[in-house]
Amino acid sequence: MKGLFTALMVSYDEEGNINEKGLREIIRYNIDVNRVDGLYVNGSTGENFMISTEEKKEIFRITKDEVKDRVKLIAQVGSVNLKEAIELAKYATDLGYDALSAVTPFYYKFDFEEIKHYYNSIINAVNNKMIIYSIPFLTGVNMSVTQFEELFENEKIIGVKFTAGDFYLLERMRRAFPDKLIYAGFDEMLLSAAVLGVDGAIGSTFNVNGERARQIFELAQQGKIAEAREIQHVTNDLITDVLDNGLYQTLKEILKEKGVDAGYCRQPMKKLSDEKIGIAKSIARKYW
Numbered sequence: 001m002k003g004l005f006t007a008l009m010v011s012y013d014e015e016g017n018i019n020e021k022g023l024r025e026i027i028r029y030n031i032d033v034n035r036v037d038g039l040y041v042n043g044s045t046g047e048n049f050m051i052s053t054e055e056k057k058e059i060f061r062i063t064k065d066e067v068k069d070r071v072k073l074i075a076q077v078g079s080v081n082l083k084e085a086i087e088l089a090k091y092a093t094d095l096g097y098d099a100l101s102a103v104t105p106f107y108y109k110f111d112f113e114e115i116k117h118y119y120n121s122i123i124n125a126v127n128n129k130m131i132i133y134s135i136p137f138l139t140g141v142n143m144s145v146t147q148f149e150e151l152f153e154n155e156k157i158i159g160v161k162f163t164a165g166d167f168y169l170l171e172r173m174r175r176a177f178p179d180k181l182i183y184a185g186f187d188e189m190l191l192s193a194a195v196l197g198v199d200g201a202i203g204s205t206f207n208v209n210g211e212r213a214r215q216i217f218e219l220a221q222q223g224k225i226a227e228a229r230e231i232q233h234v235t236n237d238l239i240t241d242v243l244d245n246g247l248y249q250t251l252k253e254i255l256k257e258k259g260v261d262a263g264y265c266r267q268p269m270k271k272l273s274d275e276k277i278g279i280a281k282s283i284a285r286k287y288w
């Protein structure tokens, strides 16, 4: 389960329906061109928090059907509706997903006992493994090393997707949990996280920039930091341009430039203006 996982984009049509053909094209592009080790399905990048339970299941089903066993699959099943999370965990496990992940429960200010109950309830309901999805800047949930340790007491909880810029905490986690899987979540900080010894990374921009991400990660592992830094610089020029223009919409436009039917984002995310579509096309020309 180590390596680079694309946080999979989903193609939606103009009315917001799942575009199965487009989704399959995105999956194939990630396997054949980006050559990632796996896919992280129904994360933030899949626009998961704006879609229904049935749609989440459909995306899990289509993805597994397209991938078969060619790359590893992680199913993000987290939800503030714990019953939904358990239902999705069972569904993805039955489909044969290699691991589950769940975002820390958000919106309400859940205390740690509630968070622990949430993770144990999901993972103890299935015969599978759990990767905690920690993304404090969106959820407001900040956990300490001691709290992670308490969660990791459940042996089925095998790792964490660490989407934060706190490198002191990341170093402390690496030191404390040498046998747990730690995935870097911010693509713009991949090199720094790789230097600290993460086991892999999960990223939205890998949908288009998987090749550079692999170079950064592997060069860092070989200790070739100066070379890796040059590629991270180019990657971050790209990421800065993408973030300025609208993250997921721009990644989809770049995929379209590469011949992939990546569709539109789900409302309430807005469509790009014609001007911004033009900028996205120029980003695609600039970096490839």
Ligand code: NGF
Pocket (backbone or CB within 6 Å): 007, 008, 042, 043, 044, 045, 046, 135, 163, 184, 185, 186, 187, 188, 202, 203, 204, 205, 239, 247
């Ligand atoms: O998009 C977000 C959240 N984070 C992703 C990544 O952690 C994947 C990251 O790649 C993810 O969270 C998910 O799909 O569940 C960023 O998009 C990237 O570093 C640009 O900031 O906002």
